[in-house]
Amino acid sequence: xxxxxxxxxxxxxxxxxxxxxxxxxxxxxxxxxxxxxxxxxxxxxxxxxxxxxxxxxxxxxxxxxxxxxxxxxxxxxxxxxxxxxxxxxxxxxxxxxxxxxxxxxxxxxxxxxxxxxxxxxxxxxxxxxxxxxxxxxxxxxxxxxxxxxxxxxxxxxxxxxxxxxxxxxxxxxxxxxxxxxxxxxxxxxxxxxxxxxxxxxxxxxxxxxxxxxxxxxxxxxxxxxxxxxxxxxxxxxxxxxxxxxxxxxxxxxxxxxxxxxxxxxxxxxxxxxxxxxxxxxxxxxxxxxxxxxxxxxxxxxxxxxxxxxxxxxxxxxxxxxxxxxxxxxxxxxxxxxxxxxxxxxxxxxxxxxxxxxxxxxxxxxxxxxxxxxxxxxxxxxxxxxxxxxxxxxxxxxxxxxxxxxxxxxx
Ligand SMILES: *Cc1c(COP(=O)(O)O)cnc(C)c1O
Ligand SMILES: [Zn+2]
Numbered sequence: 330x331x332x333x334x335x336x337x338x339x340x341x342x343x344x345x346x347x348x349x350x351x352x353x354x355x356x357x358x359x360x361x362x363x364x365x366x367x368x369x370x371x372x373x374x375x376x377x378x379x380x381x382x383x384x385x386x387x388x389x390x391x392x393x394x395x396x397x398x399x400x401x402x403x404x405x406x407x408x409x410x411x412x413x414x415x416x417x418x419x420x421x422x423x424x425x426x427x428x429x430x431x432x433x434x435x436x437x438x439x440x441x442x443x444x445x446x447x448x449x450x451x452x453x454x455x456x457x458x459x460x461x462x463x464x465x466x467x468x469x470x471x472x473x474x475x476x477x478x479x480x481x482x483x484x485x486x487x488x489x490x491x492x493x494x495x496x497x498x499x500x501x502x503x504x505x506x507x508x509x510x511x512x513x514x515x516x517x518x519x520x521x522x523x524x525x526x527x528x529x530x531x532x533x534x535x536x537x538x539x540x541x542x543x544x545x546x547x548x549x550x551x552x553x554x555x556x557x558x559x560x561x562x563x564x565x566x567x568x569x570x571x572x573x574x575x576x577x578x579x580x581x582x583x584x585x586x587x588x589x590x591x592x593x594x595x596x597x598x599x600x601x602x603x604x605x606x607x608x609x610x611x612x613x614x615x616x617x618x619x620x621x622x623x624x625x626x627x628x629x630x631x632x633x634x635x636x637x638x639x640x641x642x643x644x645x646x647x648x649x650x651x652x653x654x655x656x657x658x659x660x661x662x663x664x665x666x667x668x669x670x671x672x673x674x675x676x677x678x679x680x681x682x683x684x685x686x687x688x689x690x691x692x693x694x695x696x697x698x699x700x701x702x703x704x705x706x707x708x709x710x711x712x713x714x715x716x717x718x719x720x721x722x723x724x725x726x727x728x729x730x731x732x733x734x735x736x737x738x739x
Contacts, residue, residue: 331398333370337362337539340638348396350456353537361639362539363579364396368586375587377558386410388444388547394583396543401454403480406437408447409547413555418669419682424689427699429561430682431552432672434707438468438475438499440628440678441548441573441705446472448544449533450480458531460485464514464521467496468628468706473533474503485530487521489514493627495710513622515633535572536635542576549580552701553590560590561699563650565597565688567680568607569629571640573705574598578643594701596649597694598640599684601656604630607640608651617641625656625714628677628706650693652684659683660718663708667719673708681705 337348341360346352348364355362371393383390388409389400412432420428436443446469453461463473464487477484484505488497489512500507510517518536525532535541553560560581568574574596584590600608603623610617617637622630634640644651654662659676662683666672674682682702688694708715723738725731 330392331396333366333393334396335365335367338365340642348539350452351458351531352539353532361536361636363639364539364543366394366583368583372587375589377589380554388447388544388551391547391550394550395448395547396540397448397451398455401451403450403454405447405450406443406476406479408436408443408476410551411435411548413552414670414672416670419666422665422669423686424696425685425700426697427561428685429556429701430666430670430672431548431555431701431703433548434672434674434678434704436472438472439707439710440468440472441545441703442468442472443476444544444547445469445535445541445572446476446533446544448540449473449531449538450476450482452538452540453482453531454480456531459483460528460530461533462486462521462525462528462530463533464488464518467492467710469533469535470505471496471499471503474500474505478503485524485528487517487524489517491627493711493713495712514631518635534635535570542572542579542636542639545573545576546580546583548703549577550584552703553581553584556701558590560592560594561701562594563597563694563698563700564594564703565599565681565685565700566703567626567629567677567684567705568598568600568640569631569634569677571607571634571636575636575639575643577703578647593647596644596647597681597684597688597700598644598649598651599680600651600653601626601629601659601680602653603656604632605653606632607634607637607644608653610637610641611644611649611651624659626659626676626680627711628675629680650688652688652693654680654683654687658687660714662686663715663718666704667708672704673715674704675706675708675711676714678704678706678708
């Protein structure tokens with residue numbers, strides 16, 4: 330709650346500012362701001378027993394850790410408190426003893442981005458805004474469109490023209506004003522920034538808005554609670570712009586600072602080989618450089634990551650492990666996860682799992698490690714790539730003879 334927020338601090342120059350509902354980036358240097366909390370005040374109100382008795386089954390279960398006055402008056406979707414599974418079959422296939430899946434693809438608009446968009450909608454109401462806008466590779470857009478539709482906010486949404494049909498269809502169904510931009514994500518982002526400035530819309534760009542990461546961190550709070558506050562050794566997830574991994578790390582650090590967990594996991598930062606500017610910076614020790622957006626995992630095809638400072642801090646502070654995977658490894662992970670666990674992820678959704686598999690194979694993590702793999706988006710958003718991963722079914726005429734012919738192939 331806002332009474333626990335001390336202010337907003339620039340991650341680049343250290344400048345400190347009040348945390349206002351429409352606060353964006355550092356006025357002095359343009360760096361991203363980080364919301365700062367009074368952890369001893371939170372720790373006075375929250376403990377394991379308080380959480381055990383709490384009824385709320387959504388991301389707002391952790392109100393003490395969130396930068397909001399309250400939840401506003403507008404209706405909202407039920408975001409968060411997503412399923413958490415122990416998958417012994419997947420663990421066996423990966424050669425691991427303890428593997429858990431956090432399925433964030435079951436959120437209302439079917440991705441982890443709902444956590445950020447739900448936060449954006451509450452902050453837009455606090456800011457007295459009339460309209461919300463963003464640019465996105467797809468899921469930030471569809472989650473904003475859905476969460477804003479529930480709350481009655483009009484939205485303007487800029488997507489690169491390569492965004493998959495499943496995501497664009499969500500935007501259209503949720504009644505967003507959609508602008509499909511013939512260019513890269515970077516081009517799309519730049520245009521949206523110009524338009525937002527010109528029209529004065531509330532800005533739901535993770536590159537700008539410091540509250541979105543606070544929404545995303547709730548996935549880490551849930552994971553810790555679903556593990557009964559006994560953290561695993563590793564948490565693996567896919568990384569594009571870097572806001573999610575930064576949020577996940579913030580969530581675990583918040584819990585650690587308030588005595589809710591007694592150790593921090595190491596993060597496994599998984600990017601696509603064809604677009605891995607953040608992991609490359611970690612691996613080379615050089616500043617990050619833009620890369621081409623060369624992967625079928627559209628949600629993490631971000632050549633110019635806007636949350637680079639925060640994401641690199643998160644990976645370094647957690648003593649994290651960068652792992653890059655090929656598109657084929659991503660498709661294989663989609664099939665493996667589906668077949669062994671019944672969880673259907675979009676390519677970027679299963680990239681974390683692909684990274685776990687590769688990290689075990691390369692000996693980067695030991696086989697007795699405990700790992701959580703976050704599935705960040707649902708596979709129904711991108712069925713062409715799912716078919717690419719798993720193939721087409723056999724097709725026969727409606728006759729028993731024909732069935733007998735193909736039975737041994739099934
Ligand atoms: C946005 C997204 C990511 C990556 O999050 P970043 O904050 O861009 O790093 C991963 N998976 C899915 C499905 C996403 O939509
Ligand atoms: Zn600054």
